[in-house]
Amino acid sequence: xxxxxxxxxxxxxxxxxxxxxxxxxxxxxxxxxxxxxxxxxxxxxxxxxxxxxxxxxxxxxxxxxxxxxxxxxxxxxxxxxxxxxxxxxxxxxxxxxxxxxxxxxxxxxxxxxxxxxxxxxxxxxxxxxxxxxxxxxxxxxxxxxxxxxxxxxxxxxxxxxxxxx
Amino acid sequence: xxxxxxxxxxxxxxxxxxxxxxxxxxxxxxxxxxxxxxxxxxxxxxxxxxxxxxxxxxxxxxxxxxxxxxxxxxxxxxxxxxxxxxxxxxxxxxxxxxxxxxx
Numbered sequence: 001x002x003x004x005x006x007x008x009x010x011x012x013x014x015x016x017x018x019x020x021x022x023x024x025x026x027x028x029x030x031x032x033x034x035x036x037x038x039x040x041x042x043x044x045x046x047x048x049x050x051x052x053x054x055x056x057x058x059x060x061x062x063x064x065x066x067x068x069x070x071x072x073x074x075x076x077x078x079x080x081x082x083x084x085x086x087x088x089x090x091x092x093x094x095x096x097x098x099x100x101x102x103x104x105x106x107x108x109x110x111x112x113x114x115x116x117x118x119x120x121x122x123x124x125x126x127x128x129x130x131x132x133x134x135x136x137x138x139x140x141x142x143x144x145x146x147x148x149x150x151x152x153x154x155x156x157x158x159x160x161x162x163x164x165x
Numbered sequence: 166x167x168x169x170x171x172x173x174x175x176x177x178x179x180x181x182x183x184x185x186x187x188x189x190x191x192x193x194x195x196x197x198x199x200x201x202x203x204x205x206x207x208x209x210x211x212x213x214x215x216x217x218x219x220x221x222x223x224x225x226x227x228x229x230x231x232x233x234x235x236x237x238x239x240x241x242x243x244x245x246x247x248x249x250x251x252x253x254x255x256x257x258x259x260x261x262x263x264x265x266x267x268x
Contacts, residue, residue, distance in 0.1 A: 006170050010178045017182055017205050021189030026198060033201050036182075040208050043178075046170060047219045049227045052234075056211075059234055064204070064241050071245045072197050075258045094191035098184045105180035114173035114220075125218075125227045138228055145235045152239035160246035162253075 006046060013039040026072045030065060037061045049125040175216035182209035196248050196258040200241065207237050 016036040023029045037060045044053035123129060134142050182205060189202035211230045218226025252258050 002170060006174065010174075013178070014181055014185070017185040017189075020198075020201055020205060021185055021192065026195060029198055029201060033204060036205065037208060040212055043175070043212060044215050044230075047175065047215045048169075049215045049218065049230070052211075052215065052227045052230050055231060055234060059238060060204075060208075064238055067241055067245055068197065068201060071248060074249060075197060075252045091192050094188050097191065098188035101187055102180060102184040105183070106177065109173060109176045109180060114171065114176060123222060123224060125224055129224060130227060130231070133224055133228055134231070138232075141232060145232055148239050149235065152242045156242040156246040159243065160249045 002046060006043065009039045009042045009046075013043070027069070030068050030072055033068070034061050034065050037065065048123075051125050051127045051130045169219065172216050172220045175219075176213055179209045179213040179216070182206075182212070194259050194261055196251070196260050196263075197245070199260065200244055200248070204237065204241070207233060 013036050016032045016039065019032040020029045020036065023032065038057060041053040041056040041061070044050075044056060186202045186205035186209060189205065190199055193199050193202060211233055214226040214230045214233070216226075218224060218230075248258055251263065255263065257263075
């Protein structure tokens, strides 16, 4: 039953990612990326990461993708489809390079010991447990992450401001 | 609880998604779409983090995913504001047209 859900959701994720990469319309690509993100959140739920799945939907699909859609509509990418490439063989070389990367990754993955998960060792990632780890063991990265978000916010506003003449 | 998904399958899916992201990153010409392919790659890595967290019974992988999502959000904010500034100046987001520094 879990395997069936994994298969279906994994297939949806791969198809959605392929449509992002090959679609003509930028707004459609953003919506397909939202489908990809939500299907990955379902996979996180299957793998016992409940808090991370909720954060993925709220932050990634809910905030980051909305930001993407703002900029897609601002830059007029929705109206103008992409023209032909400047380098004629770019697409073919990219696909070949991607296939080489995939072969390498599969070779590394199948190297060993990645069969079924040993039972009885899993802890579900509830907010209480994750919070305990983040606020005690990873407190310094947590503070640095909040500083990073502040810097990013200030930087984004400074970069995108209209310059007054 | 039913038997969990073998880790190899999750890693294989993560590798496929990462490769799709790489091909899109190399191929697309709209800068915003290139950014979306970066997000696909980050999501693939998040999936492999969670798969390993599941396998090793430790939650460090999930904390790592939290930080990856945070950094991705900051990166998207700054990167998209750069694209907005670029669009204001050059009226295009086509990466092939942004070639003032080409030799």
